[in-house]
Amino acid sequence: MKLILWISVFFFRSLVGSCDSGVVFTKHPSNQTVSQGNAARLGCAVLGVSEPEIIWMKDGEKLYSTDQMFLTLGETHWETFYSVKSVQQQDAGQYWCEVDFHGLTFSSEPAWITVEGVPHFVVEPQDVATLPNAPFNLTCAAVGPPEPVEVLWWLGGIQEGDPRPSPSVLQVQGVNSSVKFYCEAKNTRGISVSRTGSVHIKVLPAAPVELQVIRMNNNNVTLSWKPGFSGHAEISTCIIQLSRRAARRLDLPQQEVQVPPHLSVLWGLRSHSNYSVRVSCVNEVGASPFSHWLHLQTPESVPMTAPRNLTFSLSEAELSLSWAELTEEELQGRLLAYKMQWTLGGEPQEPLLFKENWAQLAGGGRFFNSSLQVSACTSVGCGPWSRPILVLPVSVQVPVQRSHMWVGLLLGLLVASVVGLLLTIFAQRREKETQFGSVFKPPGPESSVSFTAARSFNRTCSEPQESTLDSLGINDDLKNKLQDVLIPERLLTLGHMLGKGEFGSVREAFLKTEDSSVQKVAVKVLKSDVTSSGDIEQCLKEAAYMKDFHHPNVIQLIGVSLHRRPGQRLPIPMVILPFMKHGDLHTFLLLSRLGENPFDLSLQTLLRFMLDIARGMEYLSSRNIIHRDLAARNCMLDENMSVCVADFGLSKKIYSGDYYRQGSVSKLPVKWIALESLSDNVYTTQSDVWAFGVTMWEVMTRGQTPYPGVENSEIYEFLIKGERLKKPAQCRDDIYEIMHGCWSPVPKCRPSFKHLVDQLEALWLSICPAPVSKEPLLYVNLEGEEGELGGVRGEEEKVTAAGVSSWGVAWQHREGQEEEEEWLMLGSGAALAIGGDYRYIIGPACGPPEGEQGEELRGGRRRESLDALPEEVKDEEEDVVINV
Known part of the structure; x- marks a missing residue:
């Protein structure tokens, strides 16, 4: 028998060509047909393997079973079986066994198990x-x-x-x-x-829901919505109805858009106008009912026309001016002032600003023979100029009733006189030209010579040129990413400082766009003592991250500019961001609790803040961005009181109030850092979740400092013992359970930001079952442009966002403040938006200059916001209260 077996082995080796490998199957599994519920058994034997590593396969997948048995047929000859005790329909399929030997895989012939049973x-x-x-x-x-x-x-x-x-x-x-x-x-x-x-x-679809404005750029508005119940049929198009609310309602032609996506851009709307919009969606049965009306207001723009009917009355004592007011549609915004420019003897004079459409100017004789023009100005800028008028005394003015011939004759004589005068002056100047300039004033009894250079130059240095990214010494990838967001420095006008820290400052600024309009922005400026390309590159890397962010709860980069420094090789990088009107969330929470006039924040409002932050962080984590510095101080409140996550790494170069220097390591926000980040300096999305839990605690305590009584150097020992932040007073158990879940010592056990968004949305809806819309909130003005803290804004002055009720006001009224706000020209961004260097602001009754008042407005209003905090918290928060 042994001889016959070895002859069979030799025969099999010759068939499979495996003489060199020494592995051959002496038994293969056989086909079986088994009734459902009965047992099945497959067998397989292999020769040439010293230790059995025989794997059973089913339909290409490995089988793992404790029922597999091995029998020894010889020193290198093994047999194995695979058993199924109760065959079910899912056990039907193709089976075979495999052996791995010296990196090669050997397979037996396949066999089928066919299961008989119910169909x-x-x-x-x-x-x-x-x-x-x-x-x-x-x-x-x-x-x-x-x-x-x-x-x-x-x-x-x-x-x-x-x-x-x-x-x-x-x-x-x-x-x-x-x-x-x-x-x-x-x-x-x-x-x-x-x-x-x-x-x-199939039936008609239901009305669309969640109609909202997701972007507003100049006069273009981007809408988004979600379709309602489809009616068991595909929704192919949606109909958009738009009407403009002015003196009378004007219905505009409706638009039909293909879906998905369920969004559309409304082009060419009027500036500073109120619109209403609603949407209906269509399937093969017909159109759905319309959604609720969404009310929105487009942003302001410069006036579209010049003031008309400019007239004057001149005497030695005064010059009286008047002109026609512009209509609301012509203004395209809220009127800030009328600007008058005038020239005398061909030389431009200092521009003047007027609040009303008339003015009385003392010393009328100084305006004789001057040319005047008037323009209307909004917060964005000034509109076109009116036709110039020439100021002449009454005796020179020609009565309207005179013949047109006399009018033409007198005007011709006047023009000839002016031309002759100009030619005489030009000839005198030509006689006194020098190599580099001209003497303009003829000599007299006590003459003094004034000299105007024809050209100024410096033999040792060339004129400063616009800085480019090539001058920074940064890598090419970073240059390519920032090339399309580089903004020339000449388009940027820096205003007063909003705050500063260890490595830089944040300043208010005005950015002039391509259409000559002016946009208010915030600019982060690296300190002027920067000397290395590495510091600049680290700053610009954070800007490159922000370039691609597009989410309503994440601050978005506007651009990058480079400030050229005389005598310095490297320019200073400036990161341009949207101006956040209501400052950072931490300061807002502090003022609600410790301000001069404290106010209540409802639980719905606090939950809305948390939900905005969670949505922003969910977006960042989906893009594999690790924030590393999430805290209430790095969350900003925009004009609609929505929270935007900000300061992606760059924040650690600016704000330093809550950082602890650990040996030679850079400053860290230790009270917001996860346990594993403190021990191993490892940052992940899970460590951001830990910081989000601390931020929730800040929101619920309305700005308290985490871990009161625990020093920064003691935080790690405090946490490693299992201690965590205590539940805030008046905090619901389900809210504390969410934040406490963010502080699990095992990072994988912490919830994801998507899960946190779902939890907070469900919690918010359980408190407010109505559709998600922002409830009225208290309005806190941290930057002072619309009046001092403590002032009141009327109901008609509520800020409005697209389709969202604006924030009501509950501050105590201060006597006489309204008049002061109406005359806000110099200290705020209004004067910068209008343009010019104004030393005089002329009131309706020819009041005194208000330059000193303007200087007070520049810095005083921001200081008053901080002064509203008690002394015991100013030192603690001095590096955190920064309005971006």
Whole structure:
């Protein structure tokens, strides 16, 4: 027998060509047909392996089973079995065994296990959507073994016809209401029942929901919405109705857009105008009802026309001016002032500003023979100039009733006189030209010579040129990313400082755009003592991250500019960001609790703040961005009181109030840092979740410093013992449970930001079951442009966002403040937006200059916001209260 076995082995080796490997299968699994519920056993034997590593495979996948057995047939000859005690339909398939030997895989011949039992479905009937009484087909297929298999249909609880062979197609002539259906498959082993499907009747879709403005750029508004119930039919288009609310309602032509995506851009709207918009969606049945009206207001712009009918009355004592007011549509914004420019003897004079459409100027004689023009100005800038008028005494003015011939003659004489005077002056100047300039004033009895250079130059240095990214010494990838957001420095006008820290400052600024409008922005400026390209590159890397951010709860980069420094090789980088009118969230929370006039923040409002932050962080984590410095001080409040996550790494170069220097390591916000980041200096999205939990605690305590009584150097020992932040007073258990889950010592056990968004949304809706819309909040003005802290704004002055109720005001009124606000010209951004260097601001009654008042407005209003805090918290928060 042994001789016969070795001869067989030799024969198998010669067949498979594996003499060199020494591995050969002496037994292969065999095909089996098994009744459902019975046992099955497959066998396989291999020769040439000293230790058995025989793996069973099923349909290309490895099988892991404790029922596998090994039997020794010889020193290198092994047999194994794979058993299934109770065969089910899912055990049917193709089986074989494999052996790995010296990096090569050897496989046996495959075998099939066929399971006999009740039929199993390969095609089950699916749900159907149809028009009323329209025919449709249903399909059902089942197989054995054993065969044959017959199918019986049930529709609306009634048997449809007799059994028919599988596969089966049921032709339905139509129904006029929704019904259920299923099929039965039968063979000699029994009956199987398919899933239950539904026939849906197609109907009109429901009205769209969550209509909102997601972007407003100049006069273009981007809308988004979500479709309602589809009516069991595909929604292909949506209809947008738009009307403008002015003196009378004006309905504009409706638009039809293809969907998805469910958004649309409304182009060419009027500036500073109120609009209403609603949406309806269409499927093959028809159009849905319209959504609720969404009310929005477009941003301001410069006036579109010049003031008309400019007239004057001149005497030695005064000059009186008047002109026609512009209409609301012509202004395209809120009127700040009228600007008058005038020239005398061909030389431009200091511009003047007026609040009303008339003015009385003392010393009328100084305006004789001057040319005047008037322009209207909004916060964005000034509009076109009126036609110039020439100021002459009454005796020189020609009565309107005179003949046109006399009018023409006098005007011709006047023009000839002016031309002659100019020629005489030009000739005198030509006689006194020098190599570099001209003497303009003729000598007299006590003459003094004034000299105007024809050209100024310096032999040792060239004129400063605009800085470019090539001058920074940064890598090419970073240059390419920032090239399209580089803004020339000449378009940027820096205003007063909003705050500063260890490595830089934040300043208010005004950015002039391509269409000559002016946008208020915030500029982060690196300190002027920067000397290395590495510092600049680190600053610009953070700007490059922000370049691609597009989310309503994440601050977005406007651009990057480079400030050229005389005598310095490297310019100073400036990162340009949107101006956040209401400052940082931490300061807002502090003022609500410790300000001069404290105010209440409802639980719904605090939850809304947390939800905004969570949505912003969910967006960042989806883009694999790790913030590393999430805290209330780095979350900003925009004009609609929405929270935007800000300061992506750059914040650590600016704000330093809550950082602790640990040995030689750079400053760290230790009270917000996760346990693993403190121990191993490792930062992940899970460490950002830890910081989000601390930020939730800040919101619920309305700006308290975390871990009161624990020093920064003691935080790690405090946390490693299992201690955590205590539940704030008046904090609900379910809210504290969410924040406490963010502080798990195991990072993987902390919730994701997506899960946090879902939790907070559910919690918010449980408190406010109405659709998500911002409730009225208290308005806190931290930057002082619209009046001092403590002032009141009327209901008609509520800030409005697209379709969202604005923030009401609950501050105490201060006597006489309204008049002061109406005369706000110099200290705020209004004067910068209007342009010019103003030393005089002329009131309606020719009041005194207000330059000193303007200087007070520049710095005093921001100081008053900080002065509203008690002395005991000023030192603690001095590096955090920075309005961006």
